[in-house]
Amino acid sequence: MTEQEAGHAPLPVGEDEFRLIADSAPVAVWVTRLDRQRSFVNRAYVEFFGGSYEDALTFDWRAIIHPDDIARLLQASVDGEASLKTFSLEGRFRRADGAWRWLQSTSQPRWNAAGEHIGFIGVAHDVTEAKEAELALREREAQLSAFISQTTAGFAQVDLDGTFTLVNDRFCEIAGWSREQLLRRTMQSITHPDDLGRNVPMFERAVREGVPYTHEKRYIREDGGIVWVNNSVAVIRRPEGKPFGVLAVTLDVTQRRESENALRRSEESLRLATESAGMASWELDLETMEGKWSANRFDLLGLVRRDDLRGTVEDWLDRIVVEDREMAREAAYRCFEQGEPYTIEYRIRRADTGEERALQSHGSRIDYDDGRPSRFVGVSFDITERQRAEEELRDSEARFRTIFEQANDYLITLTLDQRIASVNPAVVSALGYTEAEVLGRPVSDFMDPDQFAISLGALQQKLIRGGSTRLTIKVRAKDRRELVWEINSRLTTDAEGNPTGIHAIARDMTEAKRAETHLRLLIDELNHRVKNTLAIVQGIAQQSLKGDRDAATSRRAFEGRLAALSEAHNLLTREHWGLVSMTQIISDAVRPHGGSARFTLDGPDLVIMPKTAISLALAIHELATNAVKHGALSEPQGKVTIRWARMRGEGAPRLSLVWEESGGPAVQPPERRGFGTRMIERGLAAELAGSVTIDFRPQGVVCTVDAPLPEGAE
Secondary structure: OOHHHHHOOOOOOOHHHHHHHHHHOOOEEEEEEOOOOEEEEOHHHHHHHOOOHHHHHHOOHHHHEOOOOHHHHHHHHHHHHHHOOOEEEEEEEEOOOOOEEEEEEEEEEEEOOOOOEEEEEEEEEEOHHHHHHHHHHHHHHHHHHHHHHHOOOEEEEEOOOOEEEEEOHHHHHHHOOOHHHHOOOEHHHHEOHHHHHHHHHHHHHHHHHOOOEEEEEEEEOOOOOEEEEEEEEEEEEOOOOOEEEEEEEEEEOHHHHHHHHHHHHHHHHHHHHHHHOOEEEEEEEOOOOEEEEOHHHHHHHOOOOOOOOEEEHHHHHHHEOHHHHHHHHHHHHHHHHHOOOEEEEEEEEOOOOOOEEEEEEEEEEEOOOOOOOOEEEEEEEEOHHHHHHHHHHHHHHHHHHHHHHHOOOEEEEEOOOOEEEEEOHHHHHHHOOOHHHHOOOEHHHHOOHHHHHHHHHHHHHHHHHOOEEEEEEEEEOOOOOEEEEEEEEEEEEOOOOOEEEEEEEEEEOHHHHHHHHHHHHHHHHHHHHHHHHHHHHHHHHHHHOOOOOOHHHHHHHHHHHHHHHHHHHHHHHHOOOOOEEHHHHHHHHHHHHOHHHOEEEEOOOOEEOHHHHHHHHHHHHHHHHHHHHOOHHHOOOOEEEEEEEEEOOOOOOEEEEEEEEEOOOOOOOOOOOOHHHHHHHHHHHHHHOOEEEEEEEOOEEEEEEEEEOOOOOO
């Protein structure tokens, strides 16, 4: 059978030429009749089929369609043929070698000269590579679309004017606008006004120069809310390189920005708090030995603040005075290298003024478990004023402590229930207690009840009226001695003015009171003695100036007696009108009449009262005067022996005193008793409450005194 017979229909005009052209074509070409039988196939068709030319005309082409495409292709074929128009099919067909190939066929109805439909002529192109490329592209597009749709990032595309042309769901969610709304708006219309001034120039430069950029800005959502976004922006271009839009990849960073703002506010609050507290901080990278300083750390050292606020260890050490520098360096490096925290105090010299200031610094090394490098953090305080205050306080405390401990006055603090809280050493010394025996005890332990009542009354007065009180009170020492203290006291109060205790300053007035008493007694005694002395002088004058003597004799007698009286007073004055020595009284009385050359004194040195001393002195003076004028002392060889002794026997001790003259002229008893004799026998006897006898023996006068031992001589 010829090819023409097999086709049962004529080939297109110019059959030979058609065959030649068709066989040379790289695509399959076929011609079918109305009964769908192929009347011609070209060489490419036969090669794809893999059989003979005859088999290629008759085989069922549907058998080589891919199962996934057969239904679609058959339906399209039926529809295309029925339309009597050109139609195309595209699907996978199995080639002779078994490979599936994408074929794209175009069938065109054939008409005869009469215009009758006589079949179809078709051409099939092997588009496998193009189709696979298309499928791969579609797959990538689908993958990209899925990625864009499902990613956490927003994608938005705008044209060169900023109008949205494409947005994914995530961008709509972030921006707070629907897709439809966004595609009618511009990027500028949803950007926060405060951010446009910075955003628009970057956008325009990207459009003009193709420079990508990344920035953070705020979008205003449809509901008025604000969302912070991080946009990575790049220009998109057509294949020929012409830009047609701008693509932004958008991340919602609102939470981070809020956290950063919160952290910034927290850091700012912390910074302000630390700076307000005068605390300067610094950090240190232990590899570079430099780090960030707080701004006030530069101020603290008198350094100019650097723009990056960074400083080094040496910057700090250079400001420390030479004497303290090595100590600070050792402490710091021990912390850097061994992790040993430090707290040091040292002096610096400010870089700007040269002023020396005192600082206290704390430093610690922070080590991380996650392998991050260790870092150092430190803080410093200016403690100059505190040190000055402490020094002044120490000096003040030392001064007050010295005053407290060395004061002769008594310093006492009491609680409101009048228990002793503190005392200075003068108090314990005066009372004879130890400090431990005094502290905590009520003051009533050191006073008689009546005195404590006075003290309690003073406290009540201060509580009611305030102010201070001054009173003289008697206290009891440990040995029960009575001490007289003059006490000034006042209440101590707290910050609100409430009384908290009592401060008291006391002075021992015991001796002063005693002296005062003694002085009063002395004045009384002086008054008494003056009266007595005047009485004595009056008596001496009356007896010495009697009319039976010449004036000169009377005057000498009067003067001698006054001298004896004066000498006795001198002695009493020297002894402060206290007890005086009997030996001294007798010695002074006989000294004007020869003293030890004419007198022999023999007796114990008894002490006697002043009044007795005067009487004894006048008696000795009278005896000596008589001895000089009439007795033993009127002769050069005359002597007087005075003996006295404390006589002990039954009863109280007695005084025995004997005046015995010898070596003088023979003594004649006087015809009458003169003033001197009466003063001796009566006055002295009365004073001594004893007896005095004068015996005018021929060999010499003997005066004997027998009396109770005078007061003071026991």
